[in-house]
Amino acid sequence: MGKNRPIKFRILELYLDGEEHWNYEIVPKIQEEYGMKDNFHRDSINFDILELASGGMLKDVEQKVDEEGIYKKGFLLHKYVITDFGRVRGSDACIRYM
């Protein structure tokens, strides 16, 4: 799929494997793929994940404190998993690649 599809599609696609992923794993991956290296875009991608979660497509399953500064030192890290609704919306949107 890569960088020619909207960012939220790509995020959903990454979660469609059904595994739980931390936001600090997903965000840098998207930044890398779309060539969006700065902190502003990092937060913007993280906000996309927040929106997907508030839309009921991802579920926040675990949180931990970023002690070492792997993502944003002193802030919370979140781990998400795709929901049934997210699976339906995600596979609908990504259908031609499945």
Add this chain to the structure above:
Amino acid sequence: MDLKALKAQESKRKISKGYMWALFCAVFWGIWYLPGTVVWVLNPFDEMYGEIAGASGDAVSLVVTAVLITAFNALTVMLALMLWNGVLGKFGELGRTLKEFHPCSKWFFLASIFGGPVAILGSFMAMGFIGGAFAAVAALLYPVIGSVLAYYWYGEKISKRAATGIIIIILGGITIFGGGVITELAAGGVPWIGYLGGLMAAAGWGIEGAIAGKGLDISEPDVGLTLRFLGENIIWWIIIVPILAIVGYPMYSFAFQAFEPLTLLVLIFAGITFGFCYVCWYKSFPLIGVGRGQGIGNLYGLCAIIFIFLFFGDVPAWTILVGGTLCVIGSFVMFTEETAALETLRGE
């Protein structure tokens, strides 16, 4: 700092930011009724109204003039949103999303049909014929239409609480519309077309919300909203305005006259306030939930009344005040359900 304290801090930060965005939405949306009302008395729209009214009658003239005003509103909203996307560096995402016709753009273009030629045109008709305060509070009925549609289309449940809210909003609607009609019946002619505009605003925004949600939840709202207005500009400038011109209305000659400093300033003011009220609205949803976001956003009705009073010195009829208050209370009752409960309603 430990996990618990950080969680509390994070949720506090989210909530305060979310309420801030939602309040900005209400203020921008409320302010929009100022340029929306003022633009009617500015040239070329004032002259255009007079000229067409002479030839085709008041009602036709009002709708045709409202078309040109709405078309310019769409144009300036688009400019404001393009600037916004430029600042956020989202042109790339704009292109990527536009190409996704099946899952995304299709819904935005469909939504723009109901948002533009129905809701915004209706609002301008109501502003032109009855007044800004009426136009603002009449549109407060939109959540009723939205939730009834969601019930029929997606089988979304209407909880007892939501039903209570709907009843309160409908009572408010009856007060606003009924009160106005009775007063005007007593005074003689009723400007029916203005009331029709009020209903169009409520119905159009309710339908737009139900449709746009389908594409917006998997795209970035900044980008999705811009595409929704791209759709509206196509509808006005490529379809409706040329058709009206072919039929014989002087659309282009008046459109060119709109490039006067004062008129342009008012139109740009309308574009900025309207564009950003949409942006703020969608920014608040992930932070405080769609329900609370819409509930706070609906305070725009009261903001509009306050701004109209401050700038024009107009005190609206008591029916508008009472009805508007009922609508705002109703939308709070309807939308302030627990967000978690709303999420599961939708997810299952």
